Amino acid sequence: MVSAPSPAPGGQSVTATEAPGRAAPPLPVKMVVAGGFGVGKTTAVGAISEIRPLTTEAAITEVAAGVDDLSHTPHKTTTTVAMDFGCLTIDDGLKLYLFGTPGQERFGFMWDDLVQGALGGLVIVDTRRLDDCYAAVDYFEHRGIPFAVAVNAFDGHVEHTLDEVRWALDVAESVPVITFDARERGSVRDALLVVLDVALTRAGG
Amino acid sequence: MGAGDEPVDRAPAVRPFLVTAGRVAGADADPGATPPMPVETQLVATAAGLERLDLMSFERHDIVAACRRPQSVAEIAAILRLHLNVVRVLAEDLAAGGHLSVYVPSADIARDVSVLRRVIDGLRTIPGSRGTVRDSD
Ligand SMILES: Nc1nc2c(ncn2[C@@H]2O[C@H](COP(=O)(O)OP(=O)(O)O)[C@@H](O)[C@H]2O)c(=O)[nH]1
Numbered sequence A: 001m002v003s004a005p006s007p008a009p010g011g012q013s014v015t016a017t018e019a020p021g022r023a024a025p026p027l028p029v030k031m032v033v034a035g036g037f038g039v040g041k042t043t044a045v046g047a048i049s050e051i052r053p054l055t056t057e058a059a060i061t062e063v064a065a066g067v068d069d070l071s072h073t074p075h076k077t078t079t080t081v082a083m084d085f086g087c088l089t090i091d092d093g094l095k096l097y098l099f100g101t102p103g104q105e106r107f108g109f110m111w112d113d114l115v116q117g118a119l120g121g122l123v124i125v126d127t128r129r130l131d132d133c134y135a136a137v138d139y140f141e142h143r144g145i146p147f148a149v150a151v152n153a154f155d156g157h158v159e160h161t162l163d164e165v166r167w168a169l170d171v172a173e174s175v176p177v178i179t180f181d182a183r184e185r186g187s188v189r190d191a192l193l194v195v196l197d198v199a200l201t202r203a204g205g
Numbered sequence B: 001m002g003a004g005d006e007p008v009d010r011a012p013a014v015r016p017f018l019v020t021a022g023r024v025a026g027a028d029a030d031p032g033a034t035p036p037m038p039v040e041t042q043l044v045a046t047a048a049g050l051e052r053l054d055l056m057s058f059e060r061h062d063i064v065a066a067c068r069r070p071q072s073v074a075e076i077a078a079i080l081r082l083h084l085n086v087v088r089v090l091a092e093d094l095a096a097g098g099h100l101s102v103y104v105p106s107a108d109i110a111r112d113v114s115v116l117r118r119v120i121d122g123l124r125t126i127p128g129s130r131g132t133v134r135d136s137d
């Protein structure tokens, strides 16, 4: 970690060796968009981001069963998984980053990396493949991250009612279950606002 | 990745130790230690860093050059096609050398009512008519 950061106004600690007056960065905040493959995470991020979604990798180190023949140490394989993100200028001093991350349980390591300090999460669901979102829902619940479940209505096609989805996911009453359209900026905006409303209530606002 | 995923800038699988001389930042490296530098952490080149750009090699050069304007760790990783943890390690080194300022956001921000209100107000100014339907509506 960066050594001995000093508190600075605006909620950031700075390891600066800097003359004052130089371009001060915005305060960055983030939200996480989770869900199975193909549910519309990248689409949603892209719909509201002011940059084309970028992709980066996070590393996953898996200790494979069995040992290396020569060294007799367990095999460690490092695979990587893509995570895409976009961002949005909120005001002069505040920038919102949106990180889309795959929802499978084995990507939990990535969520640990991402959710630290996240304002909240949006779990996107395709009603044809509800199971894909269980891991993400569990994760946000257990980590106490404010979140909402958003059914991406592929061309208005929803196979289950929201009540059925809520029942299937067994989420608390305080967790909003909504439908939205991942391709529509206004719809993504409103879905994020639903999450932030939960966060605000939780924060006592 | 499914067929529907269309990464714009997919970072190649970089072996972190090649670039960072054996040091690896992040959860993998030292579980239970200090949490890794958040991906949204802002990096800004210092005047001293920009002056010494020509003396820097490879990734260090590229990072400082890309941070003439503030950039997040995630953006630098994506733009330069570097592994997130490589960027974390190099950013620390560059900060220690006075070439980069590293602005680590406080984890408490997520519970800061005034920050949440600002994000809400900012989002509300975004145009777009289609909304969401809620089960409680
Ligand atoms: N018809 C329709 N297609 C969508 C919708 N949302 C996403 N898609 C498409 O579904 C595919 C997968 O979406 P993507 O955002 O890449 O999913 P991700 O894997 O969760 O990031 C892409 O080809 C999208 O264009 C939607 O609401 N309606």
Ligand SMILES: [Mg+2]
Residues within 6 Å of the ligand: A041, A042, A043, A084, A100, B005, B006
């Ligand atoms: Mg995607």
